[in-house]
Amino acid sequence: xxxxxxxxxxxxxxxxxxxxxxxxxxxxxxxxxxxxxxxxxxxxxxxxxxxxxxxxxxxxxxxxxxxxxxxxxxxxxxxxxxxxxxxxxxxxxxxxxxxxxxxxxxxxxxxxxxxxxxxxxxxxxxxxxxxxxxxxxxxxxxxxxxxxxxxxxxxxxxxxxxxxxxxxxxxxxxxxxxxxxxxxxxxxxxxxxxxxxxxxxxxxxxxxxxxxxxxxxxxxxxxxxxxxxxxxxxxxxxxxxxxxxxxxxxxxxxxxxxxxxxxxxxxxxxxxxxxxxxxxxxxxxxxxxxxxxxxxxxxxxxxxxxxx
Numbered sequence: 001x002x003x004x005x006x007x008x009x010x011x012x013x014x015x016x017x018x019x020x021x022x023x024x025x026x027x028x029x030x031x032x033x034x035x036x037x038x039x040x041x042x043x044x045x046x047x048x049x050x051x052x053x054x055x056x057x058x059x060x061x062x063x064x065x066x067x068x069x070x071x072x073x074x075x076x077x078x079x080x081x082x083x084x085x086x087x088x089x090x091x092x093x094x095x096x097x098x099x100x101x102x103x104x105x106x107x108x109x110x111x112x113x114x115x116x117x118x119x120x121x122x123x124x125x126x127x128x129x130x131x132x133x134x135x136x137x138x139x140x141x142x143x144x145x146x147x148x149x150x151x152x153x154x155x156x157x158x159x160x161x162x163x164x165x166x167x168x169x170x171x172x173x174x175x176x177x178x179x180x181x182x183x184x185x186x187x188x189x190x191x192x193x194x195x196x197x198x199x200x201x202x203x204x205x206x207x208x209x210x211x212x213x214x215x216x217x218x219x220x221x222x223x224x225x226x227x228x229x230x231x232x233x234x235x236x237x238x239x240x241x242x243x244x245x246x247x248x249x250x251x252x253x254x255x256x257x258x259x260x261x262x263x264x265x266x267x268x269x270x271x272x273x274x275x276x277x278x279x280x281x282x283x284x285x286x287x288x289x290x291x292x293x294x295x296x297x298x299x300x301x302x303x304x305x306x307x308x
Contacts, residue, residue, distance in 0.1 A: 022145055022146065022147025022158060022159065023145055023146060023147060024095070024146070024147045024148070024157065025095055026093075026095065027095055027098050027099075027144075027146060028144060028146075029090070030144070031140055031141075031144045031146060032089055032090050032098070033090070034140050035089070035102060035137065035140065036086050036089060036090065038128065038133050038136055038137055038140075039086065039105050039106075039109075039133075040082075040086075041126065041127050041128035041133065042109050042113060042126055042128045042129075042130060042133040043056050043057065043105070043108070043109060043113060043126060044056075044125050044126035045082070045125050046080050046081065046082040047125075052113075052116065052126075053082070053125075053126070054080075054081070054082070056108050056112065056113065057080070057081040057082040057085060058081045059108065059112075060081070060085055060101075060104050060105055060108055061073060061081035061084050061085055062081075063104060064085070064100065064101065064104065067100075068097075072084050073085060073087075073088035074086075074087035074088040074091070075087055075091075085101060085105070088101060089101045089102070096196070099148065099155050102137075102150075102155065103150070103154060103155040106133070106134060106137060106150050107153055107154075109130045109133055109134070110130055110134060110150075110153055111153075113126070113130055114130040134150055137150055138150060138151075141158075142161065147159065148195075149164060151168065151169060151172050152172040152176060152184070152188055153188075154188055154191070154192065155195070156168065156188075156191045156195065157191065157194055157195040159288055163292055167292050167295040167296055167299070168191075168292075168295055170295075170299055171187060171294075171295035171298050171299055172184065172187070172188070174298065174299060174302045174303075175187055175209075175213075175298065175302075177302075177307070179216060179220060179307055180212075180213060180216055180302070180307075182212050182216070183209045183212035183213045183216060183298070184209075186205045186208040186209035186212055187205070187206075187209040187294070187295070187298070189205040190202045190203075190205035190206045190209060190291060190294070191291070193205060194287060194288070194291055197284075199283070199284065199286075199287040202287050202290070202291060203263075203287060203290050206263050206290050206291060206293075206294040207231065207263050207294075209294060209298065210231060210263045210294050210297060210298065211230075211231050211234060213298050213301055213302065214231065214234035214235065214237075214238060214301065215227070215229075215234060216307075217238060217243070217301060217302075217305045217307065218234060218237055218238065220305070220307050221241065221243075221305070223237055223238070223241045224237075225237050231263070238301070243301070243304050243305060244304060263290060263293055263294050263297065
């Protein structure tokens with residue numbers, strides 16, 4: 001179902017009220033209602049206990065209840081799994097729990113609903129295709145200035161629409177290649193840690209994703225390396241084997257220095273070793289820089305490797 005550019009929305013854009021500045025600690029009721037419409041339009045309505053929609057809502061509800069240590073979500077007077085889920089999303093002001101519901105619902109939409117969509121739409125009155133629902137969800141987040149996006153099967157935190165479009169999405173797209181599945185898991189974990197404020201853990205996963213990408217490239221190219229090799233050693237192997245052509249390597253001396261001193265150094269200094277007597281605090285700005293630097297470097301390495 002298309003998102004309409006209604007009059008009031010056009011006027012807000014003309015007044016410059018749609019800014020590339022995001023908030024993270026509140027999901028407005030209007031957005032919740034729009035997301036509920038998306039979920040219902042894509043999963044459908046639970047009008048009996050046997051249709052596809054009922055089974056999907058039951059799986060989502062049971063998963064959340066088990067993880068939260070609860071018997072049911074929502075109001076005790078709600079009489080269906082669908083009602084429990086959607087009323088909990090609407091009435092709960094805990095942003096992370098709201099995002100749990102949204103993420104899990106859209107994971108089901110992205111996977112299970114997609115796989116059975118032709119039959120699913122017939123017996124559950126679903127009217128919106130999974131791809132359209134995901135696209136609309138991300139547009140709604142953007143419209144409301146809420147700094148999250150559903151990418152690669154997970155809710156990711158977005159700090160700048162430019163960086164998200166130019167770094168995060170292309171990185172996930174390249175890592176989605178089955179050759180890089182391990183690095184993809186680590187990069188997504190880094191984003192998950194960042195979203196929850198676990199900055200040291202985020203930088204640790206950044207380095208893992210970066211090193212995994214290097215090892216996968218070396219393995220696919222049949223370049224000799226050891227599983228225990230550090231990022232610096234792996235970068236040297238890639239350069240020795242002309243991942244960057246020799247005739248341009250002089251121009252890329254600074255790039256090699258950047259790769260060697262970027263993510264490994266940030267992680268080792270801030271996230272990877274003992275703290276000693278003074279507690280180390282890894283701030284959001286440095287973590288965000290590390291996350292974006294990882295993505296930029298991974299894009300460069302995979303594009304240079306031409307591994308499809």
